[in-house]
Amino acid sequence: MRKVIVGNHAVSWGVKLARAEVIAAYPITPQTQIVEELSEMCASGELKARFIKVESEHSAMAACVGASATGARAFTASSSQGLALMHEMLHWAGSGRLPIVMADVNRALGPGWNIWTDQTDSLAQRDTGWIQLYCETNQEVLDTTIMAFRLAEQVDLPVMVVLDAFFLSHTAEPVDIPDQELVDRFLPPRRARYKLDVDDPHSYGALVRPDDYMEMRWHLQDAMHDAVARFDGVETEWATLVGRSYGAVESYRTEDADIALVTSGTITSTARHVIDQHRENGEKIGLVKIKMFRPFPTDALRLALAGIDRVAVLDRNFSPGQGGIFAAELRSALYDLPAEDRPAIYGYVLGLGGRDVTPAVIDGIIDHVRMPGIPARADLWVGVKA
Amino acid sequence: MSQIVIKDRIPERELMTSGHLACPGCGGALAMRLVLKAMGPQTVVVLPACCWSIIAGPFPQSSLRVPLYHTAFETGAAVASGVRAALDMRGETETKVMVWAGDGGTFDIGLQALSGAAERGEDFLYFCYDNEAYMNTGVQRSSATPWGAWTTTTPVEQPQSTAKKDMLAIMAAHRIAYAATASVGYPVDLIEKVQKAMAMRGTRFIHILAPCPPGWKFADEQSIELARLAVESRVFPLVEVEDGDRWTLTPAEAATDADAALAKYIGAQGRFRHLKPEQVEQIRRNVDERWQRMEKQASLSD
Numbered sequence: 001m002r003k004v005i006v007g008n009h010a011v012s013w014g015v016k017l018a019r020a021e022v023i024a025a026y027p028i029t030p031q032t033q034i035v036e037e038l039s040e041m042c043a044s045g046e047l048k049a050r051f052i053k054v055e056s057e058h059s060a061m062a063a064c065v066g067a068s069a070t071g072a073r074a075f076t077a078s079s080s081q082g083l084a085l086m087h088e089m090l091h092w093a094g095s096g097r098l099p100i101v102m103a104d105v106n107r108a109l110g111p112g113w114n115i116w117t118d119q120t121d122s123l124a125q126r127d128t129g130w131i132q133l134y135c136e137t138n139q140e141v142l143d144t145t146i147m148a149f150r151l152a153e154q155v156d157l158p159v160m161v162v163l164d165a166f167f168l169s170h171t172a173e174p175v176d177i178p179d180q181e182l183v184d185r186f187l188p189p190r191r192a193r194y195k196l197d198v199d200d201p202h203s204y205g206a207l208v209r210p211d212d213y214m215e216m217r218w219h220l221q222d223a224m225h226d227a228v229a230r231f232d233g234v235e236t237e238w239a240t241l242v243g244r245s246y247g248a249v250e251s252y253r254t255e256d257a258d259i260a261l262v263t264s265g266t267i268t269s270t271a272r273h274v275i276d277q278h279r280e281n282g283e284k285i286g287l288v289k290i291k292m293f294r295p296f297p298t299d300a301l302r303l304a305l306a307g308i309d310r311v312a313v314l315d316r317n318f319s320p321g322q323g324g325i326f327a328a329e330l331r332s333a334l335y336d337l338p339a340e341d342r343p344a345i346y347g348y349v350l351g352l353g354g355r356d357v358t359p360a361v362i363d364g365i366i367d368h369v370r371m372p373g374i375p376a377r378a379d380l381w382v383g384v385k386a
Numbered sequence: 387m388s389q390i391v392i393k394d395r396i397p398e399r400e401l402m403t404s405g406h407l408a409c410p411g412c413g414g415a416l417a418m419r420l421v422l423k424a425m426g427p428q429t430v431v432v433l434p435a436c437c438w439s440i441i442a443g444p445f446p447q448s449s450l451r452v453p454l455y456h457t458a459f460e461t462g463a464a465v466a467s468g469v470r471a472a473l474d475m476r477g478e479t480e481t482k483v484m485v486w487a488g489d490g491g492t493f494d495i496g497l498q499a500l501s502g503a504a505e506r507g508e509d510f511l512y513f514c515y516d517n518e519a520y521m522n523t524g525v526q527r528s529s530a531t532p533w534g535a536w537t538t539t540t541p542v543e544q545p546q547s548t549a550k551k552d553m554l555a556i557m558a559a560h561r562i563a564y565a566a567t568a569s570v571g572y573p574v575d576l577i578e579k580v581q582k583a584m585a586m587r588g589t590r591f592i593h594i595l596a597p598c599p600p601g602w603k604f605a606d607e608q609s610i611e612l613a614r615l616a617v618e619s620r621v622f623p624l625v626e627v628e629d630g631d632r633w634t635l636t637p638a639e640a641a642t643d644a645d646a647a648l649a650k651y652i653g654a655q656g657r658f659r660h661l662k663p664e665q666v667e668q669i670r671r672n673v674d675e676r677w678q679r680m681e682k683q684a685s686l687s688d
Contacts, residue, residue, distance in 0.1 A: 021471075021475045022468060024464075024471075050472075052467050052468065052506070053506065055498060055501070055502030055505070058499075059461070059463075059498075060464075062458070062461035063471070065457065065461075065465055066432065066464070066465035066470075066471075067469065068468075069455055069465075070468070070469045070472030070473055070476070071476065072468075074468070074472075088458055089461065092461075196453040196469060198427060198428045198430065198481055200453075201427075201448075201450070201451060201454070202448070202453060202454075203442060203445075203447075203450065203453075203454040204455050205457065206442060206446075206454075207439065207443075207444040207445065208445045209444055209445075
């Protein structure tokens, strides 16, 4: 079935097709449509799930933690301040190895109040033990939501599906909605390896002394490593059924390129268009899109950027006192390469708080990055008013 | 009350094991033991941060024979909501969910989640074992600490200057099916209240006073005596509130002189040792006023 739906509803459809069993959520712009639609689906009986209308995002994640620990497939959605409020419980989900799926609609953090897109909310949750998958289109949002449950339950880690405020959340696009029967084949009911069970009582989350704490964190790291390969497998299976896959990292027209842009989210679509124009002019320039931020796809990025001289990372986010977060992560991932194989990395901070990133803005970055002799820096701010 | 009657009315099963890490004389440990005797094995325990995070034992041990989920300080009622929803989705509607939280996790940091769950009518039993301060972190005041008490953050020069928050009234105001106080000094009453609550649906709240020898500064062997004195002195009246407005004061088991009991209760605890006679008199007046308010509420419910 093909429908024209906004990105938020693409999430709702994904959750419905995945047969989530417990949903707990609190409203926040621009996420709210996701849970409004899910409320309708639950109320009409289309989705047989318990929807807990909690009094805060902190409790939303806490309720998901309780439900997931009891063996249910749990989902929530949030943005910005709401996600920040969840922070403590994101750790509980990650280190508790609970395969919760949530959607984060990227929104800038206050103050001042700003409801527009900015990735700093999700990136600030980098170290909570969540897999993070960024999306470029509404189709990718729907597919990723369904794949997220499969991946989460394979590696016992929570997955955050991330989409841009308004550019995706409130923008309607044609989306292919797969049949339930097909999704059921891809995603069987959850079989929790460990759960709260009166017939097999165990204690979860108890005090862990230094003797064991490190091993638990090592297991978490091991699961993150595993998730890289598992994601490929999940995508392959999904592609067999629907003919679509995205890759943890996607290379676009990077063959023989000297310069590559690195993007995530909807800036990617604009950048594709800009790359096409430059290619028409015979310029050797391409694009690498990062979909998976955690675990960081180091090997795939090294491969995708092999032979590139200069890399311009477009970061709609920033870490105060450092710079763009994708740029910093990419530098770190490539640093261990031999110096002659290591591209120069230019980190551009742009589009914060929903400021438009137009083709002209990206053209300006391309002009900048190819200037002879220009030193590589991680904190090049684009378009800041004097 | 004879011992034979007590034996018949307290289930013999033990779902809490020896080897737990409670301090000697811990009211909170005895409270858990009694509550689980009533709750039975088909129970999931949600445990936000509190003394019991330690008492239950470190990984890979547990002193409970029921499934136990340790969670963050302010999340008891929210996590329990999720556990309940998942059990219902799995068809395990007969499995009981209980939260076991201290006074900090109930009166202070967990109040929002508890209020949200109670407003939604989430189907679980919420137990607050109240030792009247943050004991696990070394005796800091909470909003459950009584007026005049010493804690490490209310030193004797500036003891607790506010009245204990009326948690029972707050829960009653949510008009939940059942809210009650209970005491480890009155185990039969405690067990019967748990059993009564278990027969109901929706959010049920039981507030148990749990004397703490190191925090209140009294001898380990005096816990039961102090728990009883708290009730006899009317510092901690035993009461039930059904559907938010039917208040019933549990009759004292022995006719006692409340003022004499109060003097003994305060005199036995080091946390009140700095109080001057006029301050003790202030406590007496406060206790009396609250008791009269409760009696009025109970008489209105007749």
